[in-house]
Amino acid sequence: MTEGNAEPTINDEPIFAAELTPYRSLGWRGFRILLLIAGALSLVHIFVFLVIGAWPIVFFFGIDFVLLVGAFWLNYQAGRAREEVSVSRTDVSVKKFAPSGRMIEHRFNPFWARFSIRRHQEIGIVSMRISGGGGHTEIGSFLNYDDRETFAAAFARALATARSR
Structure with missing residues (x-):
């Protein structure tokens, strides 16, 4: 093995990996x-x-159609955002991809990482956050409420598994 080419160990293998994408x-x-x-x-x-001779009204139908196309275009652009979350024994990684393709990665030690959930009595999970080592990040903000519940349960189990191994 040469210097700088560290081979992954069994501790680096992901226990949990999820790609979160907005629902369309x-x-x-x-x-x-x-x-x-x-x-x-x-x-x-x-x-x-x-x-019928009401030609000025014609422009409004054109504007309406252009606005409809523009609104859907913006919606689909926002839908290109995604998050990749993985948990291994040595690392919790959250990669956030903006619709433009720009990526920001947050890393946490699984033994120090804290997964906090804010709930609303009627709705369920309102926000999820990982914090530790002086940093924090929100995750899954674009998920619907059912998907937030499913993700939160699976992620919490994975974090507990990483700590117990």
Whole structure:
């Protein structure tokens, strides 16, 4: 083994690994169908208003369609954000990827890491945070409430397993 090429040990193998992504209820196929329907309806209304002589109204249908496309584009851009969370005996790693592709990594020692959850009485988990070693980071802020519950239970088990080994 040469210097600088440390081979991974059994302690470095992940006990837990998860990729968290925002939920989008409308896939690309559904988005295309929605745009086709909205575009067709806009064209029909544009034609009707042109025929009856209310041509200034035509611009509003064009603006509405452009705004609809823009809103969905922004939504899908935000949907490109993701987080990769892994737990091993020696490391807790949280990699946060922005929609632009920029990545920020937070690392914690599993023996010192604290996983805290804030709950609302009616909703459930509102926020999750890992802290330790002077640093902290929020995780899974874009998850829906059911996914937060599932992730929190699995992550807490993994952290307990890493500490007990």
